Amino acid sequence: xSYEGSSGVVNGRQNGRPTLEQVAARAGVGRGTVxxxxxxxxxxxxxxxxxxxRAVAELGYVPNQAARALAGSRTDAIAxxxxxxxxxxxxxxxxxxxxxxxxxxxxxADKQLLLTLxxxxxxxxxxxxxxxxxxxxxxxxxxxxxxxxxPDRIRELGLPVVMNGRRSEAEPVPYVDSDNIGxxxxxxxxxxxxxxxxxxxxxxxxxxxxxxxxxxxxxxxxAEAGHAPDEALVSTGDFTEEGGRxxxxxxxxxxxxxxxxxxxxxxxAAGARGVLREAGRRVPEDVALVGxxxxxxxxxxxxPLTSVRQPIEEMGRTMARMLIREIQGMPEGGGSGGxxxxxxxxxxxxxxxxxxxxxxx
Amino acid sequence: xSYEGSSGVVNGRQNGRPTLEQVAARAGVGRGTVxxxxxxxxxxxxxxxxxxxRAVAELGYVPNQAARALAGSRTDAIAxxxxxxxxxxxxxxxxxxxxxxxxxxxxxADKQLLLTLxxxxxxxxxxxxxxxxxxxxxxxxxxxxxxxxxPDRIRELGLPVVMNGRRSEAEPVPYVDSDNIGxxxxxxxxxxxxxxxxxxxxxxxxxxxxxxxxxxxxxxxxAEAGHAPDEALVSTGDFTEEGGRxxxxxxxxxxxxxxxxxxxxxxxAAGARGVLREAGRRVPEDVALVGxxxxxxxxxxxxPLTSVRQPIEEMGRTMARMLIREIQGMPEGGGSGGxxxxxxxxxxxxxxxxxxxxxxx
DNA sequence: TACAGGAATGGGAGCGCTCCCACACTAGTT
DNA sequence: AACTAGTGTGGGAGCGCTCCCATTCCTGTA
Numbered sequence: 001x002s003y004e005g006s007s008g009v010v011n012g013r014q015n016g017r018p019t020l021e022q023v024a025a026r027a028g029v030g031r032g033t034v035x036x037x038x039x040x041x042x043x044x045x046x047x048x049x050x051x052x053x054r055a056v057a058e059l060g061y062v063p064n065q066a067a068r069a070l071a072g073s074r075t076d077a078i079a080x081x082x083x084x085x086x087x088x089x090x091x092x093x094x095x096x097x098x099x100x101x102x103x104x105x106x107x108x109a110d111k112q113l114l115l116t117l118x119x120x121x122x123x124x125x126x127x128x129x130x131x132x133x134x135x136x137x138x139x140x141x142x143x144x145x146x147x148x149x150x151p152d153r154i155r156e157l158g159l160p161v162v163m164n165g166r167r168s169e170a171e172p173v174p175y176v177d178s179d180n181i182g183x184x185x186x187x188x189x190x191x192x193x194x195x196x197x198x199x200x201x202x203x204x205x206x207x208x209x210x211x212x213x214x215x216x217x218x219x220x221x222x223a224e225a226g227h228a229p230d231e232a233l234v235s236t237g238d239f240t241e242e243g244g245r246x247x248x249x250x251x252x253x254x255x256x257x258x259x260x261x262x263x264x265x266x267x268x269a270a271g272a273r274g275v276l277r278e279a280g281r282r283v284p285e286d287v288a289l290v291g292x293x294x295x296x297x298x299x300x301x302x303x304p305l306t307s308v309r310q311p312i313e314e315m316g317r318t319m320a321r322m323l324i325r326e327i328q329g330m331p332e333g334g335g336s337g338g339x340x341x342x343x344x345x346x347x348x349x350x351x352x353x354x355x356x357x358x359x360x361x
Numbered sequence: 362x363s364y365e366g367s368s369g370v371v372n373g374r375q376n377g378r379p380t381l382e383q384v385a386a387r388a389g390v391g392r393g394t395v396x397x398x399x400x401x402x403x404x405x406x407x408x409x410x411x412x413x414x415r416a417v418a419e420l421g422y423v424p425n426q427a428a429r430a431l432a433g434s435r436t437d438a439i440a441x442x443x444x445x446x447x448x449x450x451x452x453x454x455x456x457x458x459x460x461x462x463x464x465x466x467x468x469x470a471d472k473q474l475l476l477t478l479x480x481x482x483x484x485x486x487x488x489x490x491x492x493x494x495x496x497x498x499x500x501x502x503x504x505x506x507x508x509x510x511x512p513d514r515i516r517e518l519g520l521p522v523v524m525n526g527r528r529s530e531a532e533p534v535p536y537v538d539s540d541n542i543g544x545x546x547x548x549x550x551x552x553x554x555x556x557x558x559x560x561x562x563x564x565x566x567x568x569x570x571x572x573x574x575x576x577x578x579x580x581x582x583x584a585e586a587g588h589a590p591d592e593a594l595v596s597t598g599d600f601t602e603e604g605g606r607x608x609x610x611x612x613x614x615x616x617x618x619x620x621x622x623x624x625x626x627x628x629x630a631a632g633a634r635g636v637l638r639e640a641g642r643r644v645p646e647d648v649a650l651v652g653x654x655x656x657x658x659x660x661x662x663x664x665p666l667t668s669v670r671q672p673i674e675e676m677g678r679t680m681a682r683m684l685i686r687e688i689q690g691m692p693e694g695g696g697s698g699g700x701x702x703x704x705x706x707x708x709x710x711x712x713x714x715x716x717x718x719x720x721x722x
Numbered sequence: 723t724a725c726a727g728g729a730a731t732g733g734g735a736g737c738g739c740t741c742c743c744a745c746a747c748t749a750g751t752t
Numbered sequence: 753a754a755c756t757a758g759t760g761t762g763g764g765a766g767c768g769c770t771c772c773c774a775t776t777c778c779t780g781t782a
Contacts, residue, residue: 067739096456397731432768
């Protein structure tokens with residue numbers, strides 16, 4: 001008897017799902033009151049609340065999202081934007097972990113996740129259209145490049161944004177990043193501690209802040225250990241395996257006597273490891289290796305790769321949390337005529353990284 | 362002049378974005394006409410169409426999605442559901458590839474992707490609420506278990522569904538699957554062709570159809586080669602690396618003379634490979650190995666693993682295409698009082714797999 | 723010349739909510 | 753007794769679309 005679950009076929013309505021109005025009728029109250037109960041307003045007597053709750057349960061009522069969005073101008077959805085090019089580049093589990101964190105946090109807040117893979121300039125523009133269509137309350141951006149205008153465009157539209165990573169040292173848009181400088185520093189410290197003295201590095205593309213930061217950490221680590229900087233020990237990769245190979249070959253050419261390499265990603269480290277093997281260098285006996293990401297790649301390498309772990313899922317959670325707070329703190333979009341400036345102090349979070357020691361050094 | 366892009370601040374409106382009504386006023390036509398132009402109705406004169414198009418461009422008009430959904434009862438969004446537990450289990454790039462395919466196809470059709478990671482029974486129920494709130498026009502389900510009631514529940518709600526994989530041989534719900542039987546068969550044929558005669562297999566959990574199918578393919582392959590079946594050569598894993606290790610140990614205990622193993626996933630193959638090394642067996646000299654997934658794991662193993670590749674991204678595309686067609690073919694949700702039965706012939710697609718030969722056999 | 727039939731168009735009537743104003747009704751104040 | 757100041761509550765007025773029924777203006781036909 002009316003306990004058939006929420007199949008929606010329970011009630012005798014001939015078409016579609018029950019509406020607020022019908023719940024109100026059944027509970028013997030007005031629409032406004034039901035709305036208040038649904039939205040948890042305190043301005044309802046306990047008795048009424050109970051009656052409405054029963055009517056809701058009996059009818060299997062679920063508020064229509066479109067109507068809510070139209071009347072209330074909030075969608076309870078947020079967009080996560082991932083540039084397609086990056087999705088291939090990065091260690092593969094990265095984005096899945098990020099999504100996992102974001103998703104978990106959003107689920108707790110009862111918000112929906114709209115995932116957008118952007119694979120071309122055209123799609124980027126289409127995405128801006130979506131935003132303008134007021135489909136989401138805010139935007140999460142993953143792996144933004146140094147010259148990406150999207151973050152600023154979104155703010156112009158009056159939408160809250162939080163980025164994963166930053167475009168530069170002085171990033172004006174709120175972001176969550178991992179401590180990439182600390183990553184480089186920890187890697188070098190570990191290598192120095194293992195008795196290595198000619199420590200090279202393979203960097204990412206230097207137009208990305210993350211690459212510069214890891215390089216900066218490497219240099220800081222060397223300085224702290226009292227080693228002199230040596231540009232011949234620095235080689236630029238592009239976060240791909242092949243890029244890692246090329247960079248490693250260059251390093252061996254320039255400094256055949258190197259005894260350790262800090263590689264700015266596991267995938268590049270896999271490439272570097274291949275080159276070392278081909279050159280007859282043993283890992284870790286001749287050359288020690290440290291990567292970044294602590295991905296499956298690292299665990300499966302031979303020997304298993306020491307790597308700096310980033311708290312990816314935690315970054316996702318933090319981003320979502322920041323965005324939700326920002327949305328709540330900004331009741332009506334700031335897109336009115338004039339500035340559209342969101343003048344709050346931009347927030348930033350830098351989460352710690354962790355060195356996972358394995359046999360490669 | 363009015364070419365400031367779509368910043369929306371161009372026009373003199375004091376708040377929010379332009380509406381249909383305003384476009385109509387500017388173009389000197391009625392609301393209905395603008396709506397017709399926006400939606401590409403043929404019942405508009407060329408002249409009027411042009412005038413409206415200009416007004417739209419000048420005002421930077423973008424239709425409000427919520428209003429559309431409310432009035433037209435279609436959301437232009439679809440949900441992709443991924444069980445969280447699976448997301449960890451499977452070779453990691455799997456879901457990212459799937460998402461990539463789905464996303465690409467949806468972008469072409471101008472639809473939004475709502476990603477839902479389901480990590481508990483509670484969240485599964487919450488997801489059903491979302492569906493009832495009419496947030497999406499259809500649902501894509503990834504890696505459904507044999508006893509999962511969700512597909513049927515969704516159909517009861519009158520929503521189109523397409524699954525990735527199937528729950529059983531006789532799956533009533535439309536699905537896209539890869540040819541797992543063919544995968545097992547191809548692997549065995551390759552091993553036989555390489556002169557192996559005592560070919561074992563490590564399977565997935567046998568309550569999953571995908572595991573049974575790969576096992577079936579293995580058996581078919583043996584039969585075709587004229588080999589007698591031998592249950593001592595079959596060991597059950599669970600798609601994890603540790604499960605692969607356990608299954609491999611069992612096999613070595615039972616049949617120390619085996620000379621090849623078809624492992625139903627790369628991740629399990631990595632585990633098996635470790636056990637073989639510990640047992641002093643060389644790959645491929647003593648034991649040949651074939652995996653499934655062709656993931657990064659396979660490329661990075663030592664030696665690189667021969668593996669059966671699934672067209673994951675293509676599966677994603679196909680799923681999305683099927684769902685879109687189903688949505689279009691079903692103008693109004695079938696959720697009226699009575700049956701709610703969607704009596705169309707369920708469609709199914711089985712995409713071919715491909716053996717990628719590397720040094721492990 | 724009168725009139726049917728179609729093409730193009732305008733605009734009313736919702737869709738199902740939220741917002742908010744107005745109206746009871748209750749107590750507490752002068 | 754006449755007031756104020758709350759509480760609950762009902763319901764009108766939209767939100768910005770789509771749907772669809774007129775209405776107008778052509779044409780072509782009897």
